[in-house]
Amino acid sequence: MSWDLFLSLLLVCVLLYLGVQLVRFVRADGDLTLLWAEWQGRRPEWELSDMVVWVTGASSGIGEELAYQLSKLGTSLVLSSRRANELERVKNKCLEISNLKEKDILVLPLDLTDRSSHQAATKTVLQQFGHIDILVNNGGRSQRSLFKDTSLDVYKEIMELNFLGTISLTKCVLPHMMERKQGKIVTVSSILGFIGAPLAGGYCATKHALQGFFNCLRAELTTYPEITVTNICPGPVQSNIVHNAFTEDISKKLENVGSQEHKMATSRCVRLMLISIANDLKEVWISEQPFLTVCYIWQYAPTWAWWLTNKLANRRIENFKNGVDADSSYFKPLKKKTN
């Protein structure tokens, strides 16, 4: 083979390799540690079966799907949110699709903002199952309104729910985990827990607060190596979150919710969450593009990130004003992954 031919073949191979890596990067829907764990790490099927898992916000969206996927793994479940009838519906479906029995699923209505009820709720779980292996702090609400239009009451209320409600329940469960010297505290934060976006100032503040809080708590628990703290940071995911979002006034509902189809499939998000929990990952980003790229640039070159952030931010406000979902139509995603 001539030297020229060899070099041409080598160049083609390198270009092919780079092409494949580029497609993989564009299609990636998790940060590097998460993708590694998905490829080489521990499987949720090996690690999580037989555990007792308490999921808040289990009546809808991510929490509901989490209940279904966990039930298939054989975990005992505590399902919490405010509406008992919705939790019963989720429980019945769990029983239908898994080998769990009635006694394996506790429906435990709970309002995260009613902090005085959290101790009694924890006691009820311990009476039923004897212990709690995993607490998934998932319940919460988002926000769609500009700061200039938004009442301060909204900021107070969203902080009460997403931040104080979450740490209040954690405070009730943690002593029990410390006594056993084991447990997993998993909190569903958001990519808005470390980047910013318009229309969600209050929500973003609560998620930043959660990130800061749980990063500190993890550092306080170094003498308890078997208690792990995982912050899950999803980008946009299909659920009822926009439907249930706060607006500029406490009592006002969002008028135009818009289609949610362009967002990441709930089942895929939850599968990646389970992989994160099984592998005790400390912080994970679960998101499709372009948000994942924004997260990386935001971390490594925050000032440059503003160029892209501003473009997305303008589009977000425009979308919102036009009555479509704020995160729609940045660009069409490649074929969606579903699990």
Ligand SMILES: NC(=O)c1ccc[n+]([C@@H]2O[C@H](COP(=O)([O-])OP(=O)(O)OC[C@H]3O[C@@H](n4cnc5c(N)ncnc54)[C@H](O)[C@@H]3O)[C@@H](O)[C@H]2O)c1
């Ligand atoms: N869907 C997304 O795009 C997305 C992105 C990033 C983070 N998240 C986070 O995921 C979590 C779940 O949200 P989702 O997308 O499934 O939304 P969702 O609206 O479908 O579900 C929210 C759940 O929280 C519960 N909840 C709300 N207020 C409560 C209260 N006062 N007490 C107890 N439970 C309460 C609801 O009843 C529901 O079960 C939230 O913490 C949210 O911030 C969602």
